[in-house]
Amino acid sequence: MTGNTQYKTLVNEWLKCKRPMVAASTYANFVLISENHLVPYFGKRKISLITESEIQHFILHLHLNGRTDGRGGLKLKTIRDIILVLRLSLVFAYKEKLTQPLNWELIEYPKDTTNRKIVSLSKDEEQELIQSIYLKLNRKTAGILIALMTGVRIGELCGLKMKDISLAEKTLAVNRTVQRIYNKQKQKSYINVGLPKTSSSVRTIPLPSLLVNIVRKFYTENPEHYFLTGKTTPTEPRTYRQFFFRFLKRNNLKQVKFHEIRHTFAVRCIEIPDFDIKSLSEILGHKNVSFTLNVYGSANLKQKIRCMNLLNDLL
Known part of the structure; x- marks a missing residue:
């Protein structure tokens, strides 16, 4: 050349x-x-x-x-x-x-006029979702609960195997993701099970004790079984999104995208004063704390109100 x-x-x-x-x-x-x-x-x-x-x-x-x-x-x-x-x-x-x-x-770019407001469930909407999961608890609905309590991405959830879960240590390891990839040359798509989105996405997440009890109900001894299927073959994100949409519709719950379950987890964590942003960033698998703050820093109105009310002591 x-x-x-x-x-x-x-x-x-x-x-x-x-x-x-x-x-x-x-x-x-x-x-x-x-x-x-x-x-x-x-x-x-x-x-x-x-x-x-x-x-x-x-x-x-x-x-x-x-x-x-x-x-x-x-x-x-x-x-x-x-x-x-x-x-x-x-x-x-x-x-x-x-x-x-x-x-x-x-090089210059057009002005960004996109509305970056984070969409998430309110506490009441989240509780309604959790109650519906408990009423119809199975392997797939337990997956929604895992996402709600850990913030894992849908591809990471689909790629979760039994060997990634430690009931004794109460942890979940994110080691792979499932994606449907379109091959432009062959004009067709295929399912790919590969590494997570970035190196920082490979992580270990501590599990709340109550979630461990739910996971235990569907745990199998075969380390190669995928959690969502209980088999050695995974479900793909598109299929699981369809299941999630139908589940929300059948139970008259707020219609949200599955990724907004991840947002809901992050917003709930930010609302807890003792939940530090560094821990949240690592649990979400973000590349750095700055990215987490840029995405979710404006999501917690209640925290802003508490901060501003501290100024009352000056008056």
Whole structure:
């Protein structure tokens, strides 16, 4: 390859090099972004001629008309994900001494107008959900309770095996996740059981004693059994989401996404004064405390009220 190499050739070479270095889901996402957005826009462009100005125009295109179905622009997070792949591939070109480095600090993004309010269950709604679980307690509903009491992601819950649970130590280890991954080249998807989202997602979570008693009811001695199925094959997140939706509907409970169960766990923890944010961050598997604060720092209105009322002593 040279500086006159077309971008589509570069990105394909970069993908080949990247494949053994990243998770299967990450690689699949890189391929989708490349084929859906980067190659259609930059594909025939010589890599040495791609400039900061051209990338800026690309961002504007994504913002206004980036959807592949032609129905308008993309969200800021999606745009940033696309530009990240572009950046990684062009940095690869620079390392291979094919191009000069670009000044990525010149790149600007549209203003983020997304409403970032965290959606979670109230205490009353959470209690209604727990009562419905107890009335229809089985392996699958116990899974909802595990998520509600530990904040595990749905893929992590689907990947939970008996060998990850210690009834004696009252802990749950997150060692894998289940995902359905779309293979763009083969035009089909497949179930992948792999490592969790990030290195910080591999973690051990202490379990409340009452939850241990529930888990014990469905515990089997086969270490390779998945908790949700009681078999050596897992259920996939899409199937479990459908079960969760039907369970909420049958019991006239508030309709929420399964990920909002994770939010509910985090919000409840923040509401407890003695539950420190560092412990919460590690239990959630976040990369650092700052990320946890950015996501949930504005969720606890009651704590803000208590803090502001402390000012009464000054009056």
